[in-house]
Amino acid sequence: MTTKFLKTLMGSAAALALGAVAAAAGPLMDRIEAGKPVRIGFANEVPWAYPGEDKEPLGFVNAYVTGVLHEMGHDRIEPVVTEWGGLIPGLKAGRFDIITGGMYILKERCENVAFSEPMAKVNDALIVAPGNPKGLHNMEDIAATGAIVVTGAGYNAIKVAKAAGVPDDHIMEVPGPTEILAAVKAGRADAGAVTYFTAQNLVNEAGGAVDISDVTKQPEDGANWVGIGFREEDADFLAAFNAAQTEYLGSEAMMEAVAPYGYGEGALPDDRTTEWVCANR
Template sequence: MAPPHRYEAQDSDIRRPSRRTLLTGASALAAAGALGAAGCSRVDTGDLLERLRAQGVVRLGIAGEIPFGYIDKNGDLTGEAPELAKVVFKRLGIDRVQPVPTEFGSLIPGLNSQQFDVVSAGMYINAERCEQVLFADPDYQMLDAFIVRKGNPKGLHSYKDVVEKKAKFATGTGYAEIAYAVEAGYKESDILIVPDQVAGLNAVEAGRVDVFAGTALTTRSVVRKSAKAESTKPFAPLVKGKPHIDGGGFAFRLTETRLRDAFNAELAKMKKSGEVFRILKPFGFTQDEMTDMTAKELCRG
């Protein structure tokens, strides 16, 4: 994903971070460590699924990105991935989910250092990440889109356009869109990296950049109340010269095959029944963004 990350948007002003999420950055990792020490062994031995069942709680790594996984204005955990996680883990015999917010770029390191048990942030599945973590099958598929000034004055509809028109380009920390821009010929050192889509919108509105790249879902959500910016029509970025559709899902440590397989089995049932779409729809997902792709396909790149 671009997944994609860090602020809660208020209905009254989607551009303004109203308050920090429950925990962020280093404080999130420190608090998670304390929780782990108090509530469970942090040594990765035995069967994690059985340990989680015994504890009755699973720790979810989230990145504060609307609509994927975030703490809302009431202090409650929500987002497409956490809401899906609540149902799946309940059916696996784990009654509670506990959020551990961190920066998007810290999700995989935090997972592998056992700061939390699962990444629940709608993370895009790609070959590089598949070398570091074990993915469940994607629960959604997604195209890219840009945030641009109203009227799209530079006519930016693809990464190729960004390169050819020498546009000032921004995207988020750890986003897959960095690689897509570089593949199109944009110099990586010239990319402005911002924390999330809200910061990207602010950069476009202020004229610091011409374009911010993110997922079609997050860009259309964040510009909804903007008087100065709009999102472009979704498009498939080129990977190795071919149009590419991303898929996002849950990530597990490489050793946790049993937990991932149990999760996948429940997810497959929910896809077949239409329950996945019913859970994701309130967060802006459409039927076109449901998917039957597998993690294996996406890991091939």
């Protein structure tokens, strides 16, 4: 499906949604109308979303979201940094207004978060010891060899590992990428399960201490779609965000903003809608 057709489809859906919710302003619009900034929540997930100096929101998802918000006329941004596992609870508790951490749209998350239309399509990967001595490329390999896999608390990889038959005592949960890399480097885990973007960054950071698995050996249905998270009661703002995203997604301005973080045209989403992803992931 062409990008032009996809944008037309997304635009029509966003316009209908916007009309349906325009009469009911949510808490985020109330904050904005009171002169308060839009609070974006993210963890330290390089290159997705991470804090720079003075908590400057860096990473391609932050660059993307601030670009869309700018198109909407919202330039007052307040970054809120937390651990990955605290993103959804923090959103629901009102500690921030939008999750920009680079979150997969998943069925169980759709029960707690209102996601934007997808802004990226990505695959998972494993980081392994140099040369991948145990031949680990996917969760099935980990289950078959009795290997230990480490991943982040709250990551989708936990569910994928269990579905592949990896026993609970072979799944190590840690706070995030730094700890995942440390566990693999120290030999406490045979593989670290992360997104492909994160794996690339960790391999570069490790300077030869780890390798990345062959992502072509990941399951064909292993692709995931990334969305921006909102509270259900901010449906009015979400509809406006989706409408602005329709024009911004894939634009020259967007691609220039996200390029420094490794996001290229190959990461642009296909024609899948959030409704479809919520039902099928």
